[in-house]
Amino acid sequence: MLSNETSTYLRAFPRRKAWYETFQHNYKRNRLTPFGTKRITITLWNLTKKYEGALKQKDIIPVKEAEIDREEVADAYRVLETPWERNLDGRFYHTLATMQHHRDSHLAAPELAPEEWIIHFAEEVKRRATPLMFLVNRERSVPHFSLPDTDNPVTMSEAPTRDDQQAMKQHQVPFSEVSIDSLDTLRNTLHKRLQGKRFKYSELSDHLTNWELDLLSQMIRDNIIPALFDKNSVKFLSKHKEPSANATFAAVAIEAKKYAEVRRR
Amino acid sequence: MTTDPNAPNDVPDPSDVKEEEEFEERHLLGQLFAALTARYRNEEGQLNIGVKRQDLQEALHINKTGLTRLLDLLRQEIAPLGLELVEYRLGRDTLYCIRTLYGVPGELSDPEYAVLGVIIATIERASKTKRPRRIATKDIETVLVARGRLSRYQLDRILRRLGELGYITRTARRITYGPRLELEFDAERREAIANASTIYLAGATATQEGDKL
Numbered sequence: 001m002l003s004n005e006t007s008t009y010l011r012a013f014p015r016r017k018a019w020y021e022t023f024q025h026n027y028k029r030n031r032l033t034p035f036g037t038k039r040i041t042i043t044l045w046n047l048t049k050k051y052e053g054a055l056k057q058k059d060i061i062p063v064k065e066a067e068i069d070r071e072e073v074a075d076a077y078r079v080l081e082t083p084w085e086r087n088l089d090g091r092f093y094h095t096l097a098t099m100q101h102h103r104d105s106h107l108a109a110p111e112l113a114p115e116e117w118i119i120h121f122a123e124e125v126k127r128r129a130t131p132l133m134f135l136v137n138r139e140r141s142v143p144h145f146s147l148p149d150t151d152n153p154v155t156m157s158e159a160p161t162r163d164d165q166q167a168m169k170q171h172q173v174p175f176s177e178v179s180i181d182s183l184d185t186l187r188n189t190l191h192k193r194l195q196g197k198r199f200k201y202s203e204l205s206d207h208l209t210n211w212e213l214d215l216l217s218q219m220i221r222d223n224i225i226p227a228l229f230d231k232n233s234v235k236f237l238s239k240h241k242e243p244s245a246n247a248t249f250a251a252v253a254i255e256a257k258k259y260a261e262v263r264r265r
Numbered sequence: 266m267t268t269d270p271n272a273p274n275d276v277p278d279p280s281d282v283k284e285e286e287e288f289e290e291r292h293l294l295g296q297l298f299a300a301l302t303a304r305y306r307n308e309e310g311q312l313n314i315g316v317k318r319q320d321l322q323e324a325l326h327i328n329k330t331g332l333t334r335l336l337d338l339l340r341q342e343i344a345p346l347g348l349e350l351v352e353y354r355l356g357r358d359t360l361y362c363i364r365t366l367y368g369v370p371g372e373l374s375d376p377e378y379a380v381l382g383v384i385i386a387t388i389e390r391a392s393k394t395k396r397p398r399r400i401a402t403k404d405i406e407t408v409l410v411a412r413g414r415l416s417r418y419q420l421d422r423i424l425r426r427l428g429e430l431g432y433i434t435r436t437a438r439r440i441t442y443g444p445r446l447e448l449e450f451d452a453e454r455r456e457a458i459a460n461a462s463t464i465y466l467a468g469a470t471a472t473q474e475g476d477k478l
């Protein structure tokens with residue numbers, strides 16, 4: 001029964017050894033005579049499992065049923081002896097009490113839909129609040145007392161005025177509204193017009209409208225219409241010719257003079 | 266010798282001086298009111314509500330007693346409007362701000378108030394001896410997310426907004442009262458909310474006790 005190590009340990013402490021042997025004897029005796037407790041243990045086990053499962057599922061077992069269950073195992077503590085059985089007994093009463101708590105709280109809290117719950121609960125909190133008052137409903141990054149005085153206001157001459165912004169909005173090119181097929185035809189017509197010709201940068205804006213210039217810059221970027229850039233002029237090559245090697249990167253900004261709407265289909 | 270009643274009088278009339286002073290004072294009170302109903306974010310990203318006492322003294326060129334007198338005047342003026350002047354401490358500074366006397370809906374939406382209520386109820390229920398009083402974010406999630414009242418994303422957004430507005434201060438996993446929450450809900454109100462919330466949070470307690478097993 002005793003392992004080798006335990007026996008050497010206990011040999012040094014005879015009183016403890018005696019206690020240990022008594023414990024072993026009692027333990028064995030209880031385990032070997034389960035006839036009185038077997039049935040009640042099984043009942044306890046089943047009931048505990050029943051309540052634990054119900055709690056897990058958040059089901060409610062009515063008071064009447066719970067009371068019958070409790071009476072059935074009420075006298076179990078008289079016969080139960082082993083620690084395991086006593087633990088089981090405690091476990092059953094714990095689940096019973098938790099179920100009671102669960103039942104009561106469910107009776108107290110009506111089943112509200114989540115949205116309703118939020119509205120009702122918010123109402124409870126809201127009516128107890130004494131909110132702080134703010135004239136401006138957004139915080140500043142600079143405290144107001146360290147702002148510059150109103151006598152020398154900040155000049156805004158360089159910022160775009162409202163008229164400028166409106167003008168820019170009017171002449172925006174909404175390519176997103178143009179269908180892909182019509183965009184292809186627009187590209188082809190532009191390419192036919194330009195291929196094999198040389199333009200000065202200043203002249204280019206006289207020939208093309210704003211959206212054509214936009215489209216052209218896209219086409220050059222995507223190498224649909226290969227172009228050679230000089231100091232003052234640009235030459236557009238035909239579609240199949242590759243530009244000669246050592247193509248230099250150049251960025252030219254051209255401001256449109258003609259404004260027109262894109263043809264949509 | 267008789268004095269000419271129509272002669273130009275160099276010495277100003279004392280009643281005029283008094284009126285002028287009063288007018289100036291009222292003007293000053295107006296400015297002070299506007300200043301106290303503002304908020305700004307300091308260099309540390311913390312929301313400052315109202316104005317620091319030191320800043321007020323520097324701006325108005327008055328000492329502490331003068332400022333106290335002026336604030337008392339302001340307190341008397343705004344009391345009939347249902348407002349009150351509040352003095353509170355944030356770190357080392359003393360700040361002044363203005364709040365309403367009566368229950369008024371604030372700038373939060375309904376779900377935000379509900380989350381705030383859950384936070385208040387949970388913190389009030391936690392032990393009162395430990396300071397700072399704080400709770401784990403997980404506890405709120407069990408009430409709100411696990412029961413399908415809010416999605417995790419919604420809760421996260423609401424918590425972030427509450428943090429931005431100064432109601433709560435968040436660390437990685439925990440939530441504490443922010444300065445604004447303690448201003449808007451004093452201890453009595455918080456306890457009242459905690460008591461009222463028992464019905465709403467009732468289901469949660471049973472499961473929590475079950476979890477501990």
